[in-house]
Amino acid sequence: MTDLVRARELDAADPLRHARDLFDLPEGVVYLDGNSLGALPKATPGRMEQVVRQEWGEGLIRSWNTADWFTLSQRVGAKLAPLIGAAQDEVIACDTTSVNIFKLISAALAARPGRKVILSEPGNFPTDIYMIAGLEAQGLARRRLADVDAIMAALDDDVALLMLTHVHYKTGRMLDMQRLTKAAHDAGALVLWDLSHSTGGVPVDLGGCNADFAVGCGYKYLNGGPGAPAFAYVAQRHQAGLQQPLTGWFGHRAPFEFSDDYDPAPGVDRLLAGTPAILGLAALEVGVDLIAELGMGALVAKSRALSEFASGAIAERLSDLELASPHNPVQRGSQLSYRHEHAYPICQALIARGIIGDFRAPDILRFGFAPAYLRYEDVYNAVEALAEIVTTGAWNTPEFRKRAAVT
Amino acid sequence: MTDLVRARELDAADPLRHARDLFDLPEGVVYLDGNSLGALPKATPGRMEQVVRQEWGEGLIRSWNTADWFTLSQRVGAKLAPLIGAAQDEVIACDTTSVNIFKLISAALAARPGRKVILSEPGNFPTDIYMIAGLEAQGLARRRLADVDAIMAALDDDVALLMLTHVHYKTGRMLDMQRLTKAAHDAGALVLWDLSHSTGGVPVDLGGCNADFAVGCGYKYLNGGPGAPAFAYVAQRHQAGLQQPLTGWFGHRAPFEFSDDYDPAPGVDRLLAGTPAILGLAALEVGVDLIAELGMGALVAKSRALSEFASGAIAERLSDLELASPHNPVQRGSQLSYRHEHAYPICQALIARGIIGDFRAPDILRFGFAPAYLRYEDVYNAVEALAEIVTTGAWNTPEFRKRAAVT
Numbered sequence A, B: 001m002t003d004l005v006r007a008r009e010l011d012a013a014d015p016l017r018h019a020r021d022l023f024d025l026p027e028g029v030v031y032l033d034g035n036s037l038g039a040l041p042k043a044t045p046g047r048m049e050q051v052v053r054q055e056w057g058e059g060l061i062r063s064w065n066t067a068d069w070f071t072l073s074q075r076v077g078a079k080l081a082p083l084i085g086a087a088q089d090e091v092i093a094c095d096t097t098s099v100n101i102f103k104l105i106s107a108a109l110a111a112r113p114g115r116k117v118i119l120s121e122p123g124n125f126p127t128d129i130y131m132i133a134g135l136e137a138q139g140l141a142r143r144r145l146a147d148v149d150a151i152m153a154a155l156d157d158d159v160a161l162l163m164l165t166h167v168h169y170k171t172g173r174m175l176d177m178q179r180l181t182k183a184a185h186d187a188g189a190l191v192l193w194d195l196s197h198s199t200g201g202v203p204v205d206l207g208g209c210n211a212d213f214a215v216g217c218g219y220k221y222l223n224g225g226p227g228a229p230a231f232a233y234v235a236q237r238h239q240a241g242l243q244q245p246l247t248g249w250f251g252h253r254a255p256f257e258f259s260d261d262y263d264p265a266p267g268v269d270r271l272l273a274g275t276p277a278i279l280g281l282a283a284l285e286v287g288v289d290l291i292a293e294l295g296m297g298a299l300v301a302k303s304r305a306l307s308e309f310a311s312g313a314i315a316e317r318l319s320d321l322e323l324a325s326p327h328n329p330v331q332r333g334s335q336l337s338y339r340h341e342h343a344y345p346i347c348q349a350l351i352a353r354g355i356i357g358d359f360r361a362p363d364i365l366r367f368g369f370a371p372a373y374l375r376y377e378d379v380y381n382a383v384e385a386l387a388e389i390v391t392t393g394a395w396n397t398p399e400f401r402k403r404a405a406v407t
Helices: A003-013 A043-058 A060-066 A069-084 A097-111 A126-137 A148-154 A177-186 A267-271 A278-294 A296-317 A343-352 A376-392 B003-013 B043-058 B060-066 B069-084 B097-111 B126-137 B148-154 B177-186 B267-271 B278-294 B296-317 B343-352 B376-392
Strands: A091-094 A117-120 A142-145 A159-165 A190-194 A213-216 A230-234 A335-339 A358-360 A364-368 B091-094 B117-120 B142-145 B159-165 B190-194 B213-216 B230-234 B335-339 B358-360 B364-368
Touching (some): A003 A376, A043 A060, A043 B043, A060 A069, A069 A091, A069 A230, A069 A267, A097 A159, A097 A190, A117 A126, A126 A142, A126 A159, A148 A177, A159 A177, A230 A267, A278 A296, A278 B278, A343 A358, A343 A376, B003 B296, B003 B376, B043 B278, B069 B230, B069 B267, B069 B278, B091 B267, B097 B126, B097 B190, B097 B213, B097 B230, B126 B142, B126 B159, B148 B159, B177 B190, B230 B267, B278 B296, B296 B335, B296 B376, B343 B358, B343 B376
Parallel strands (some): A117 A142, A159 A190, B117 B142, B159 B190, B190 B213
Antiparallel strands (some): A091 A230, A335 A364, A358 A364, B213 B230, B335 B364, B358 B364
């Protein structure tokens, strides 16, 4: 049986085969970058039209009450919560991942007086590490980076917070949340998990792992749109005492009393700062609804099967290509990364053929497998194109080697 | 000549009379709340459709380059700059007003070591004052509030930053930016102006006033939509040394080098933190383009004429109603506020008649005059309804007195 026949059989038997039709994907494109920007749900343009024309245009200021804009951050958070093993009142959608990281690093420092170290790993997603820098310049935090293998040894009495990304953006490696959370707690530290590359792609059980804090982004597997609002999670046990420094009016107990004194809202609401981004939240809600409806069980099963199919086919066609992701699908996110000296022009040559993956400096070719809309036959076609480009050297043209201003 | 005849004459002679047709306003509504949430420009739904269907849906991840998403924050900032007397490279659109205030308070503290006091006035817009609280809890800042008359006396060697709202949200009182900025500088302090109720409604000349920092919101007179991204201004002379603690990847000199070390972008770009909110920025750009096209000169002239017409008609019909705004239109923003013991039910009774102003606790009736889409005849109708409601006591029903969950 050829790979193509097998791909078609797998598609025919796929319990999620109907889901692709819920997305608007361009013709002739195999989209392997849903881990960077998720595809457009078909329901989104209609919902945006409604929020713009009816809620904003017709309802005007009244829509804060009549269209429930006031509780949109909470509502999206509550819908997102079951996807990551959280209770509904533990998650709120707001701001960006970066800003939410800042809030929760600061909250950990406030909760662990006398400890200043924020422990992470080198090569973590840049914004996570960068968000320590500002607090370091203020004298509030100290950065410590240790390779994941050395994390246990680096957890000492100075560590206020262990901050890690659950699924690594570059390699797709997935960390053992349960074990690392316990290790941090044993050392008296709190833990903050960045779920940006996890949510909607892999199983996450924040509650079961006894995690303290988490953040994640809305524009990858949640399909919330470019620059979608992010989310933040605070375990119930930390909510009453939570102190975060972005003390804006939407995090106040009673914003419309217009008092001069800040009095934080109970619960996770106190993570809000400014006026919520209604247009972005409305688009995110559509994406979250869709993922919740498809169900994490089916999505995770298909994600693993898709990446297994891809890695098998690539190993067969390009046996020299170095897999930078873990070989075991339960130890990685919904992606495969390969190392190649010429990853950049290979990626450009793929894009020219409608196969959209991405490049991560200096030498990573990254393919995401968004299980909601990707078919096995798409993966087959992508592997065929990749094999052709690599074996013939078709990537080696001035056009493909020319770097974009931003890659 | 009756007020109605005069209103119609003023409308006929209005150089901005064509502008109303550029907005989508509901039938039967007189919208006096453009200072809280601006109306929907007719061009916005089409632009949103384009950014959602074409740029996101068709372009997918490629649109970061091909649709210039990477520079959208800068582009909107540059278009906004001339409306507030700034150079194009001094303004950037991002995050919320609250978050931008936090960045710039922190930047002032970094630029004035040894000084911890942030000076503002009691009753300033809550989020402005609240944003000091988080920094105070971290031991970085100290809040000092002084009535505007006593601000000069409160400016001493401990003050790092004078932070004031240019047009007061409740009363509409406009401060003397030139004089107060100079006073702050004479005391060795920096100054941060909140332009949320100014931008697009009154003349602002940040450069001419030698202002250091400013912030403002996109959803009022700029008509950027509910929860639109905000903006921040940093005078060129402060940009090279600017330190702000929300050190996210979009504020990095080269985000896609994925280095572990934070190296701030040159200029105002370093105010960026997380991934920009593309949907919100796209809507904001339409609103900014529209206001820029109409021109601040014409808008300011009409704003003053509208509020003069309104205050004259109200004084005639309801001579006892106490004006909480300055009597001189050049000393106030594009709004009029009145004090009334029963402001809340009066506001509800007006809304029931399609006259949408708003209530600000405890006793303020607030009417905004967005000059781009408001007609003199609208103002006439609003005053008629107000006079009828107040003189007949039509506000005094259980329905109008019942408070919404959020007012």
